[in-house]
Amino acid sequence: MVRHIPREIGVREITNVISDAGFKAAPLDTGADDGTGMPDPSAVALENLKKHRRQAAKRFFWSLAFAIPMFVFSMIIDMALPVSNRVAQAFHRKVFQKYSVSVIIIFFLATATQISLGLHFYKHAYKSLVRAKTANMDVLIALGTTAAYVGSIISVTLQGGAGEQFFETAVFLMTFILLGRWLEAIAKGRTISAVEALVKMQPDDALLVSPAKLGKGDELTTISARQIQLGDQLQVNSGMRVPSDGIVVRGQTEIDESLLTGESVPVVKQVGSTVTGGTLNISQTIQMRATAVNEASTLSRIVRLVREAQSNKPQLQEIADRVASRFVPFVVLAAVVVFIAWIAAGATGHINSKWLASKQSMGNHSDGMDEQEPMSYGIFALLNAISVLVIACPCALGLAAPTAIMVGTGLAARFGILVKGGGATMEAASRIDVVAFDKTGTLTIGKPAVTDSYQTESMPGEFNTWLDACVYELESQSSHPLATA
Structure with a gap:
């Protein structure tokens, strides 16, 4: 039996060696998480x-x-x-x-x-x-x-x-x-x-960054997301989904993480920040280093947990x-x-x-x-x-x-709640007496609005009107999430 150890050699390197030998090879998309090629039970x-x-x-x-x-x-x-x-x-x-x-x-x-x-x-x-x-x-x-x-x-x-x-x-x-x-x-x-729907959030392709040659910039190569290896440097352009879990090594941007956390407001990411596969880059181009790929990624583990929960009685x-x-x-x-x-x-x-x-x-x-x-x-x-x-x-x-479970999960789905464990989860939820939420905008609808504005009384009304117009004009040219308020 041949056992694949991802940290020693990546899937892309294996397929390249086989291809150089004159044979065709491609990653087997079976959902196996250990390199054995066996189908994922979930x-x-x-x-x-x-x-x-x-x-x-x-x-x-x-x-x-x-x-x-x-x-x-x-x-x-x-x-x-x-x-x-x-x-x-x-x-x-x-x-x-x-x-x-x-x-x-x-x-x-x-x-x-x-x-x-x-x-x-x-x-x-x-x-x-x-x-x-x-x-x-x-x-x-x-x-x-x-x-x-x-x-x-x-x-x-x-x-x-x-x-x-x-x-x-x-x-x-x-x-x-x-x-x-x-x-x-x-x-x-x-x-x-x-x-x-979660599975579809995972991008099919990724931009691999090759080391810059003398007098040239970074070389970008489009590869399958299944061929990403640990340590690969990837580029994520604005509007693209992050192909794998990793760390930002160049640039600064804002990432929409509502897929995983429910955050309605994008999160600022800069050099050293962690990013999660499947989340959406909505601002600037960044480069990242892959730290968890394929079935080891956060999104894949969530999908696997939900699958296993639904297969249980x-x-x-x-x-x-x-x-x-x-x-x-x-x-x-x-x-x-x-x-x-x-x-x-x-x-x-x-x-x-x-x-x-x-x-x-x-x-x-x-x-x-x-x-x-x-x-x-x-x-x-x-x-x-x-x-x-x-x-x-x-x-x-x-x-x-089953009727109670169907009605309960249906109502939860209408409000954007995914009941992972079906009846067992709903039964356990009946015993909850304390719920803790983070301090950010998880419970909001993601549509910020200006409710009040304050100006000094010493300034004339025409100046305040002109100032509001200037602020509006500046904000309309900004891509910041709060600029739409």
Whole structure:
């Protein structure tokens, strides 16, 4: 293995030697910060986040294709429409043994959802249980939706197509969870856009200053910013961005550092002052010596930190996963206890008969609302056990937390605030009681204005007017930031 030590030899020198030997060579722009040529994990994580955002949107909108018709059939046709409605009568007509059109459609919608969307949760639940030997939030989701789906099949089958069912519950649970994950991906996407904007602030080229020859001035050569080496002397003209971190060795200028510090007023830089890569030179030409290049620069380190923060799992999800690892066995045990308790209550005659009797919700509505046969206490016990598993599904947490993060990061972005760590940062910010700002214009809008002027009373008004005009004329020719006031 060949290890590159930047302080010993630079990338440009290596490529020049290879080129002199008759071969073509160029720096590999992979984001590697150690010269190994290996891809930067944070850059890979950023690409994964973009892919995750697209997949999250695709899954959510795909779930709507099942959730919307499920809502129409299970909530509107089966519950909202009156018995006399012709549409309700048409869909409640029994077409296969004792199963109505509505039950069959709802069953196929739920089955398609379990196969196409549930597979995503099943895979993650399997990895958590088998590989990680623990249970996370995906296990609870898979457990709750599967219980609702399988329990509905058992109930409807044993009661001849007219039993209580929770097919819509499984579909709606998945839809809400996928909505939450899509919102979470949107919140991360906003920070990704901010990161990409930071990356674009880095200039592509730089002006390399070669030592002056006898009778000639400095020789300037345009090189790629990726080829800058430690100790290179670079020239930064007015209007150009600083190509790397460094120290001013010639000239004096004003630098706009709002990119990094939020400073609205440019900062004066002179010989010996430090400059940061990506900041904007707005005044005079300067020459600088590079002290940190490429991935070692301040801007690159900021980008890397933000990328790594966005690739981490939100703190609330980590808490949910930790709770789930202990909660899943308890939920399963509770469901078993509930089932056994109701079986025992039914066997000893301690279940109220009114609880077992219900109006037929999906029978032959062409003949009106008929009383269905009371369900057995075994089915009643099964439905109660399923209810325990369904309510354990963390739908509220899976939707509420990403929604809060999306709204919070969105509002912050409107005010120019970059939330680096997503939900974890916002959660930590709630405990802040003291905020310290520097003494400069960080909190201003960067538009200085003259509010008052004072003249001596002994001078005539015409003189003061003439003096104001002279000051205005002088300031209008100046490039100083305060001259625009």
